[in-house]
Amino acid sequence: MTTATATEVQNNFGKYLSMVQKGDEVIVLKNGKEAARLISYERSVSFLTDSLIGVLSGNYDDKEIRTERMKKYESAD
Numbered sequence: 400m401t402t403a404t405a406t407e408v409q410n411n412f413g414k415y416l417s418m419v420q421k422g423d424e425v426i427v428l429k430n431g432k433e434a435a436r437l438i439s440y441e442r443s444v445s446f447l448t449d450s451l452i453g454v455l456s457g458n459y460d461d462k463e464i465r466t467e468r469m470k471k472y473e474s475a476d
Contacts, residue, residue, distance in 0.1 A: 402426045405434065 401415075401423055408415050408427050415425050415437060425437040 400424045400426060402428060405429045408437075 401418060403411075403415065403425060405427050408425070419425060419437045419439050422439060422442075424442075426433055427435040427437065429435075
């Protein structure tokens with residue numbers, strides 16, 4: 400996972416897009432706070448699918464699911 404300021408991403412978008420295409424995740428900071436996450440299309444579909452499975456099954460604890468999901472995707476790097 401890479402962290403970059405919004406200005407840095409704006410000025411070097413091609414570099415960060417290439418990183419995301421290779422499977423890296425980029426956290427964009429605005430005024431020192433996390434504002435966005437750039438992930439590849441493939442990972443975003445998996446991320447959303449995993450979220451929906453919990454919601455549709457009626458077994459959805461927002462904080463627990465988010466923590467579990469983040470562990471899964473952080474270990475994918």
